[in-house]
Amino acid sequence: MNLQNKLLSVTKRQRATPYSRRVEAAGVKAYSVYNHMLLPALYRTVEEDYWHLCEHVQVWDVAAERQVEVVGPDAAKLVQLMTPRDLSKTALLQGKYAPICDAQGHILNDPIVIKLAEDRWWISLADSDIKFFAKGLAQGYGMDVNVFEPDVSPLAVQGPKAEELCARVFGEEVRSIKFFHGKMLSWNGEEIYVARSGWSHQGGFEIYLHKGELGEALWDELFEKGEDLDVGPGSPHGTERLEACLLSYGSDMNEHETPFECGLDSYLNLDAQVDSLSLPALRELAGKQTKKLMGVLFDEPVDVSDNFNIQGGYDLIVDGVVVGEARSQTWSFRYKKYMMYAMFDLSYIRANDVITVNGQDGSIHPLSLFKAALEGH
């Protein structure tokens, strides 16, 4: 089944963003829908968007990365409750990649959690309505906290020239921001949270604009000051992010799976003395998983679209037995390999490091070694 080249039916239910008018004027061709919002997905061709991102600097409307603001005396307690990652040593204005898990240890989202103050946090979301989980928990536990979606619409500046462009707009101070840290920087009379982060490995920043009405002015200034840098519109890129081994919640992992299964072990603090909903279950589950997300590399594109399963995925089948499910997959323009993430039965990958799909062998790699394998090390 090939789901390409379908139109998106747009109603108000797919919210536009403070940047949408500029995105449209820049010639966006395709959107994704993310947190009930329009997320631009394509401007030129997939390959042109790719090389431009890797060689120049792009401005991405990622307003769909909505924030859940948690504020009040119990804010830190509530945020910690939702993640098995120990947040107790989070620095002010630091962001931490922190899976949100329920009491069964299943992943409900994989956001960046940002500490704005001891009693004020943002959960910068992947695609699911975590504010409802936070609201339910706060209500049930009677916590003294306010949970809401603030008017914050991130704009990402990504690519090798991103630092130069951001320095021109926000000042030289951006250069000293460390990865996954941020600063409050002055722009247009506002103090704006700017972090060195973003869903690519080309380097860059995310600007957490907190006044939607300034969105077009911010977009325009980035384009004006970046003209000689060949600044262009862009969006999170399916090829670049697979090469960078970044995961997408909903595509590569879901609410039936645990951080162990998805290779997120290093973001769990099983021994932490913190009150987290999921830690008791995850301590029990440690070492007991029966499946694992892996990377697979083929020399040529492979087509699994005939193996559609009723869960909405595509099975990987060996000798008539389903041994895994394909997740994200795309051709690497840079490395000339077909990249696939797949959730494998552990029993298969313990016995095999190759899978044959449509007559073509694919080498199977742990996610931690995928990039090295891709680069041919």
Next chain:
Amino acid sequence: MNLQNKLLSVTKRQRATPYSRRVEAAGVKAYSVYNHMLLPALYRTVEEDYWHLCEHVQVWDVAAERQVEVVGPDAAKLVQLMTPRDLSKTALLQGKYAPICDAQGHILNDPIVIKLAEDRWWISLADSDIKFFAKGLAQGYGMDVNVFEPDVSPLAVQGPKAEELCARVFGEEVRSIKFFHGKMLSWNGEEIYVARSGWSHQGGFEIYLHKGELGEALWDELFEKGEDLDVGPGSPHGTERLEACLLSYGSDMNEHETPFECGLDSYLNLDAQVDSLSLPALRELAGKQTKKLMGVLFDEPVDVSDNFNIQGGYDLIVDGVVVGEARSQTWSFRYKKYMMYAMFDLSYIRANDVITVNGQDGSIHPLSLFKAALEGH
């Protein structure tokens, strides 16, 4: 800003359904995304889809109406906690339209709540992740209940010939099902919940198929047995549902608004002696709203796309003052009127029953009288 004719970027994050292969084979042209799932939106032209729905019978893949299953000794208590509608007199297998509201009285979703047993309920969702709210509440209150998304993928059969078609597939018993009630009916060795419901006013049923692997067999049987009825593929229709005065969560109302503001007063039981999170706030808010969702009728299409606001909507402006925001809008093929839902400042509609947009007068009607106005009564 015109957001039409954009492509949808499809990844696994927009889940396919058990019917997707048949939907694709039937020539779907556009999708919406709803509860992280593909919701077909167009097969022929908008007008052809409309008249076919009104004259024949259509099969709709509405698997995206995901269910939240709440099961266990505290199930009824948890479901009641989430809605201000009194569910205490719900009959077995009855469905009730029941807004989900938080402790501030704001609407988080407007599902059909179905009582399958005293201790087993489905919340048949509009587009937001209410399972997280239910999970959070259950966890925080320490309720003895299990909350999950079951393998249930509704298929709707809608149109004037829907009853005949469903009787051919499920037996004559379907004819005696009352509106918003359902029966467990035998098909293919399974007992399936079939309700007289659906998001149109052309009559019909929703089949809550609980085994995805039977999806294509169900689809095929409906098309085989409906051939002489001119059965065709279809989808929830923006024009027909506005004529029927049905609301869409996320388009016509949102999480910042109350049932009073959205004309849902009749689904609240302010005097009920039930434990509902939102009832205390709603009792306080009764009669104090400052805005109201209304219907507007114009003789010709109007274009408000120049009035984009930063909340992702389109303002209605009179003498330079914003007096409301346009919500859903479309041309009525049947009544030759342009229909618009709009959230108005109460002060404006208390003083005016007409609004002029681009030189064209629109008559303003309460939603309860919108259909009569449309029909020219």
